[in-house]
Amino acid sequence: MKLHREGYLIITIGLIILIAIQVLNYYLWTIIGYWWLYALLTLGVIVMAYLIIQFFRVPKITYVEKTNEIICPADGKVVVIEEVEETEYFKDKRIQISIFMSPLNVHANFNPISGLMKYAKYHKGLFLVAWHPKSSTDNERTTFVIEHEGGKEVLFRQIAGAVARRICYYVQPGDKVKAAEEFGFIKFGSRIDLLLPLDTKIDVKIGDVVKGRITKIGELK
Incomplete structure (x- = not known):
C-alpha cells in the first residue's frame, strides 16, 4: 500500500x-x-x-488484462444499473452503471479498459449528494471516452458529491491508456458513472460492493 x-x-x-x-x-x-x-x-x-x-x-494490486473485459474503475457500491439517454458524447442510449464512493473508500480512479483516450472534458457544476439522480448531469464532473481496440467506446465520469470539492485527472485526448492504470482521484466522497454499449454483458448488480482493479464490471461484445 x-x-x-x-x-x-x-x-x-x-x-x-x-x-x-x-x-x-x-x-x-x-x-x-x-x-x-x-x-x-x-x-x-x-x-x-x-x-x-x-x-x-x-493498495498495491496487480491486474492481468483480459480481452474485452471492463474492470471496475473505483472502490464503492453499485447504486444504479439502467438504460439511459447519453446526451454529451454519444447522444444515444447506453447502459449506465454508477458506483458510489463513501469517504471510507479508496478514491483513486482507474481506467476500465485499454485503448485510445478519445475525449476528456471537465464541467463545472453543483455539489448535489452523489446518489442524487441529477448528479450525473448537474454536478461538477469530468467525462472521458476510451476507444477499445475492437472499435467500441466506453464513456465514464468522475462526479463530485456534496462533500467532494476537487476532481483530479491525469489523462488527455490522444493518450494511449491501459486498463487498471490510474487516471484520476476525487477528494472526499463521490461517484463514478460508466456508460456502456447496450449489448455489453453485465456482471454486477445493484447493491454489489465492488473493488477497483479487481471486480469485473462486464464484457464488451
Missing part, C-alpha cells in the same frame, strides 16, 4: 493540527487531573489521524 500524492499536503497539515490539539489537550486536562477526558480526546485524535491517512491509501 502507498499514500496518494494528492494527500501529501492535506495529511501534513492535518497531522500538524492534530498534534497541536493533542498538546493543548494534555495541558488542559492532565494538569487538573481529568485523565479520563484526556484519554478520550486522545482516542479521538488517533481516530481522526487514521481517517485522514486511510482516505489517501492506494
Whole structure:
C-alpha cells in the first residue's frame, strides 16, 4: 500500500493540527487531573489521524488484462444499473452503471479498459449528494471516452458529491491508456458513472460492493 500524492499536503497539515490539539489537550486536562477526558480526546485524535491517512491509501494490486473485459474503475457500491439517454458524447442510449464512493473508500480512479483516450472534458457544476439522480448531469464532473481496440467506446465520469470539492485527472485526448492504470482521484466522497454499449454483458448488480482493479464490471461484445 502507498499514500496518494494528492494527500501529501492535506495529511501534513492535518497531522500538524492534530498534534497541536493533542498538546493543548494534555495541558488542559492532565494538569487538573481529568485523565479520563484526556484519554478520550486522545482516542479521538488517533481516530481522526487514521481517517485522514486511510482516505489517501492506494493498495498495491496487480491486474492481468483480459480481452474485452471492463474492470471496475473505483472502490464503492453499485447504486444504479439502467438504460439511459447519453446526451454529451454519444447522444444515444447506453447502459449506465454508477458506483458510489463513501469517504471510507479508496478514491483513486482507474481506467476500465485499454485503448485510445478519445475525449476528456471537465464541467463545472453543483455539489448535489452523489446518489442524487441529477448528479450525473448537474454536478461538477469530468467525462472521458476510451476507444477499445475492437472499435467500441466506453464513456465514464468522475462526479463530485456534496462533500467532494476537487476532481483530479491525469489523462488527455490522444493518450494511449491501459486498463487498471490510474487516471484520476476525487477528494472526499463521490461517484463514478460508466456508460456502456447496450449489448455489453453485465456482471454486477445493484447493491454489489465492488473493488477497483479487481471486480469485473462486464464484457464488451
